[in-house]
Amino acid sequence: MITFPMLPGVEINLCLLILIGLGAGVLSGFTGVGGAFVITPALIVLGFPASFAVGTSLAWVLGNSLVGTFRHGRLGNVDVKLGLLLLVAAIGGVEVGVRILNRVRAIGLADTAVLSISIFMLLIMGIYTLSESLMRKRKLDEMLARKEKLPLDMRATFLSRRFQGINLPPRLRFAGSRVTMSLWIILAIGFFVGLLSGVIGVGGGIIMVPSLVYLVGLSSFMAVGTSLFQIIFSAAYGSVRHTASGNVIIFAAFIMVLASSIGVLFGASVTRYVRGVSVRIILGISALFFAVGAILKLSSLLLEGAVAGLETGSLAVTFGGLGLTLMMIIALFITALRYQRGQQIPAWAESLVTKAD
Amino acid sequence: MGKKRKTVIYLAALSIVCGLTIWHAVRWHLNGMDLEMFGWLQTGRGYITVLYNLGLMLVLGTALGFLMEMVTELIGYGAGKRQ
Numbered sequence: 195m196i197t198f199p200m201l202p203g204v205e206i207n208l209c210l211l212i213l214i215g216l217g218a219g220v221l222s223g224f225t226g227v228g229g230a231f232v233i234t235p236a237l238i239v240l241g242f243p244a245s246f247a248v249g250t251s252l253a254w255v256l257g258n259s260l261v262g263t264f265r266h267g268r269l270g271n272v273d274v275k276l277g278l279l280l281l282v283a284a285i286g287g288v289e290v291g292v293r294i295l296n297r298v299r300a301i302g303l304a305d306t307a308v309l310s311i312s313i314f315m316l317l318i319m320g321i322y323t324l325s326e327s328l329m330r331k332r333k334l335d336e337m338l339a340r341k342e343k344l345p346l347d348m349r350a351t352f353l354s355r356r357f358q359g360i361n362l363p364p365r366l367r368f369a370g371s372r373v374t375m376s377l378w379i380i381l382a383i384g385f386f387v388g389l390l391s392g393v394i395g396v397g398g399g400i401i402m403v404p405s406l407v408y409l410v411g412l413s414s415f416m417a418v419g420t421s422l423f424q425i426i427f428s429a430a431y432g433s434v435r436h437t438a439s440g441n442v443i444i445f446a447a448f449i450m451v452l453a454s455s456i457g458v459l460f461g462a463s464v465t466r467y468v469r470g471v472s473v474r475i476i477l478g479i480s481a482l483f484f485a486v487g488a489i490l491k492l493s494s495l496l497l498e499g500a501v502a503g504l505e506t507g508s509l510a511v512t513f514g515g516l517g518l519t520l521m522m523i524i525a526l527f528i529t530a531l532r533y534q535r536g537q538q539i540p541a542w543a544e545s546l547v548t549k550a551d
Numbered sequence: 552m553g554k555k556r557k558t559v560i561y562l563a564a565l566s567i568v569c570g571l572t573i574w575h576a577v578r579w580h581l582n583g584m585d586l587e588m589f590g591w592l593q594t595g596r597g598y599i600t601v602l603y604n605l606g607l608m609l610v611l612g613t614a615l616g617f618l619m620e621m622v623t624e625l626i627g628y629g630a631g632k633r634q
Contacts, residue, residue: 199583249601253608260612264620430609434601442604445580448573448611455615459623 198443204241206446211240215254215450217520219457223262224464224523225477226418227399228255228425231484232516233450235509242443249441255429257451258458262422265462271419273370273412276380280406281424283384284391284398285431291392292435309492312394315401316485323404324478326351330471334545346548347413347470354411357383371416383409391428399425400481407474414470418462464523467530472546476519483515558621565618572611 195205214236218229230251237247266272298307334344350358362376387405391398399421406417433442465473487508494504530547533539539547579588588603589596 199580253604256605257608257612257615260609261616261619264616268620430605433605434598442601443580444576444604444607447604447608448576451608451611451615452573455619459619463623463628 198445200443201242201246206240206242208449211446211449212453214240215258215453216457217516218450219258219262219454219459220461220520220523221457221480221516222258222399222422222454223265223458223461224418225399225461225473225480225519226403226421227477227480228259228429229399229454230255230429231400232512235512237446239509242446245441246443249433250443250447252429252433253442253444253447254450254454256426256433257447258454259422259425259429261451261455262458262462263419263426265459266415266419266422266465269415269419269462269466270370271415271462271465272423273368273416273420274423275366276368276371276373276410276412277420277423279366279377279380280384280387280402280420281427283381284388284402284424284428287385287388287390288392288428288431288435289388290385291389291394294389295393306492306495308394309488309495311390313485313488313492315390315394316481316488319401319404320478320481320485322408322478323474323481326408327471327474327478331475331545334469334471335542338545344469344545344548347415350411351408353408357409358411371410371412371420373411375410380410388428398428400477400484403477404474407470414473415465418465418473460527461523464527464530467534467547467549468526469546469548472526475546476522479522480515480519483511483518487512487515555625558625562618562621562625565614565621568614569611569618572607572614576607 196208196211197205214233218232218236221227221232222229233251233254234247237250238244242250263272295308337344357379358373358375360376360379362378364377365374366377366380367374383405387398387401390401402421402424403414403417406412406420407414410417412420490504490508490511493501494508497504499505526546529539529543533544533547534549578584589599592599
């Protein structure tokens with residue numbers, strides 16, 4: 195157990211702090227999400243006051259995404275130009291989102307409104323990502339049955355082809371991700387993601403990655419790396435914007451970053467052994483778990499605590515989701531290693547993994 | 552100088568940077584120095600404190616990122632660019 199001078203009387207379990215950092219790091223490195231949506235409630239459960247939990251988790255996101263970006267950069271998964279453009283637009287969106295949130299808060303609807311929007315967005319995104327990736331997996335299985343060579347990842351989707359086709363100058367070429375698109379479309383997508391992040395209050399990775407895949411037309415790997423890259427800056431901006439009262443326990447954030455640096459490195463490295471469809475399946479599942487957790491929390495708020503256990507259920511679903519996705523990532527890694535060594539793997543898993551190049 | 556030796560030197564330097572940053576943060580945190588540090592400021596204390604904490608995290612994250620890359624490189628698990 196450790197104590198912090200800023201939190202008199204609060205004792206925190208060091209092992210749990212390390213485990214949470216490690217787990218959130220793996221998920222972040224593999225799916226490109228910041229991870230604050232797991233860390234913030236986890237810190238509150240461990241005993242941190244809410245304001246300290248938000249500040250500390252944002253500081254953790256900064257360190258964690260830095261370490262993850264290094265590995266994804268080495269893998270060639272980061273498009274710096276695209277990331278910076280999205281970031282500029284996203285910051286504008288966050289500002290507008292925060293102002294909308296303040297207006298909603300002024301009329302006393304903040305918690306229920308924010309949770310309702312989060313649930314709606316996460317359900318749409320989770321269901322779409324999961325159903326698209328499962329359909330894609332079925333197609334890959336059919337190709338495998340015909341003994342055709344499988345692509346590492348799909349490229350353009352129907353929506354991204356439409357967006358890429360809009361001829362609104364200036365059109366920019368993003369060499370890293372091999373995409374040509376109008377600057378205004380990129381800025382609009384970044385603004386939209388930032389707006390949602392500002393209203394919902396999450397880092398944006400869980401919305402940014404599917405947007406980059408389905409709207410811009412990036413490969414899943416490129417979307418993960420570029421999302422983590424822009425999260426470095428958006429987390430730093432969010433820290434200054436939301437925690438100007440100095441509620442960061444940097445000591446706790448350091449402990450978690452040390453643990454998560456191993457996790458994020460592992461998660462990012464596993465992307466080398468899987469096809470893009472695996473990344474999207476895990477991302478879809480995480481979003482759905484997060485949505486179910488938020489539904490339970492909203493129910494608890496609306497019923498004003500009349501039904502016991504809803505709040506606990508919300509936390510259990512969030513952490514259960516984290517545990518399950520972690521197990522899936524580890525299972526994918528083990529399956530990929532077996533596949534690479536030429537050992538037998540289940541037929542349904544063959545379309546999920548690849549031999550690292 | 553061989554590549555391996557160079558990597559080891561970088562590794563040692565980065566470990567020192569990480570160690571010093573952690574030592575500084577832990578020590579100042581435990582003796583309460585981090586609370587008093589910007590006490591002399593009349594305005595903007597909150598922002599400066601957040602920026603100081605972010606600076607510490609930036610240094611640790613960058614050093615740790617490089618360090619982890621070098622460690623994995625050294626033990627033969629470095630990442631190559633995806634084709």
